[in-house]
Amino acid sequence: MDSISTKNATVFFNSEVYTALNNYLKTDKPSKIFILVDTNTHDYCLPAFLERIESGDIVIEVMEIPNGEDHKTIDICTGVWEALSEYNADRKSLLINLGGGVVTDLGGFVASTYMRGIAYINIPTTLLAMVDASVGGKTGVDLGALKNQIGIINEGVMVGVDTSYLDTLPQNEMVSGFAEMLKHGLIYDKTYWSTLTHLEKLDISDLDQLIYDSIIIKNEVVTSDPTEKGLRKILNFGHTLGHAIESYFLENADKTPLLHGEAIAIGMLLESYLSTKICGLSQEEFEIISSGILKTFSKVEINKNDQKVIIDLLQYDKKNSYGVVKFVLLEAIGKPKTDCVVHNDLILEAFDYYAH
Template sequence: MKSIKTKSAIVHFNDSVYSELNAYIKANNPSKIFVLVDTNTHDACLPKFLSKVDSGEVVIEVMEMPEGEDHKTIDICTGVWEAMSEYNADRKSLMINLGGGVVTDLGGFVASTYMRGIDYINVPTSLLAMVDASVGGKTGVDLGNLKNQIGVISEGSMVLIDTSFLETLPHNHMISGYAEMLKHGLIYDKSYWNMLVNFENLEASALDNMIYDSVVIKNNIVTEDPTEKGLRKVLNFGHTLGHAIESYFLGNGDKIPLLHGEAIAIGMLLEAYISTKTIGLSTEEFKEIEKGILKTFSKIEINENDQKAIIDLLKYDKKNSHGKINFVLLEAIGKPKIDCEANNDLIIEAFEYYNK
């Protein structure tokens, strides 16, 4: 697969990944290499990765963090910063983030802020991270249960996508990443959406071309608007309500936490419904979206008390401005509209539709 040039990095795929990484190390001669993993990727991915890396005389230090969204915190960052300092990391050190979206988000933030910024490379190992979290330079951590409230936009030097790592993923994590791919179709390319919803084999070996297409779509959007002043906001379709749902289920001990893609799938369905009531998404296309999402994602019970709490969390959404909650909605599949508003009554109506 041909490598993809982003604004300040290059995304390499499969066969070229390790030769490009080794060439980068040789050319840049970092003082030390730090590899950040979580408890899952330490066992499932790190041995293969290290076996492929030729660091020459450069020392590699492995740092391990707990897995899961609830550990994407500033406290974990502090632990990583302190470990790097103890191992004498300097401004010529290189950080490699080997993991899913939690590792690439947190590791990118750590690298972007340590000594005001060191080089880093993302090696995404989950489908979600390959198609979304590792590309575009968004880094950061959660503030309590609020998603990605602290962070910077700072792109790494390279992204290395080795899709063989997907063979280590549980099926529900594959489905979680698939939600972001569906989003790319809904906001950008109806033919891509049609291909995805008619795809029957969510196996690692069959996904290479679609992963590539998703990276191209995201890169096209981010290249035009790297700091999210306008067009890049379309990538947040499904995320206004989806992030609030994810935060609520993560912070409520009575609920089973949802994976990111599971929450975003609900958010996309709700926001598509709102689109039919506000900006003219056709009933036909809405039903198509509903069928496409529910084909893969099971419905989750969201009762009246849940709805009120989720709506209350919307005030923390990063797209908000001047006290207004801003949504990305759909005029049609492939035709998003940013900075839309919806009142609470309509949001509750969307939840009621979803529950029925």
């Protein structure tokens, strides 16, 4: 597969990942290489990765963090910054983030802020990270249960998408990543959406191309609007309510935490319903969206008390301005509309629809 040029970096695929990475190490000659992993990627991905890189005389240090969204915190960042300092990382050091979205988001933020910025490379190992965190340079951590409240937009020097790492994933993690791919179809390409919702006509060999197409869509959006002043906002479809739902289930001890994609699937369903009320999304297309999402994602119980707290959490959404919550909705599949204002009574109506 051909590489994809982003605004400031390049995304390489499969075998080309290691050719490009090794060329970079020979040419740029970092003073030290630091590899950030979590508990899972340390065991399942790091050995294969180390076999493929040619570091020569450059010292490699591995730093491990706990896995899971609840560890995407400033406290974990502090531990990584301290480790970098302890191992004498300087401004010519390189940080390689080998993991899912938590590792790439947190690692990118650590690299962007350590000594006012060192080079970093993302090697995403989950489907979600490949199609979402791989492009765009968004880095950051959560503030308590509030998603990605602290961060910076700063691209790494390279991204390496090696789909063989997907063999290490449990099924629910693959499904979680699939939600972001569905989103790319809904906001940008009706044909791509249709392909994703008819996977029975495909086989596993088609997955690489679908991932590639998803990254192409995200890159086209991000390249035209790197700092999210306009078009890039469409990537937030499903995320206004989805992030609030994810935060609520994460911080509530009585709830089983949802994976990111599971929460975003609920958000996309709810926001598609809102689209029929506000943006003229046809009932026919809404039913296509609903059945397409529910083919893969089971419904989750969200009671009346849950709904009130989730709506209260919307005030912390990063897209808000002047205290007004702004949604991305759909006029049609592949035709999003940004900066939509939605009243709470309609949100409650959407929850009622979802519950039945």
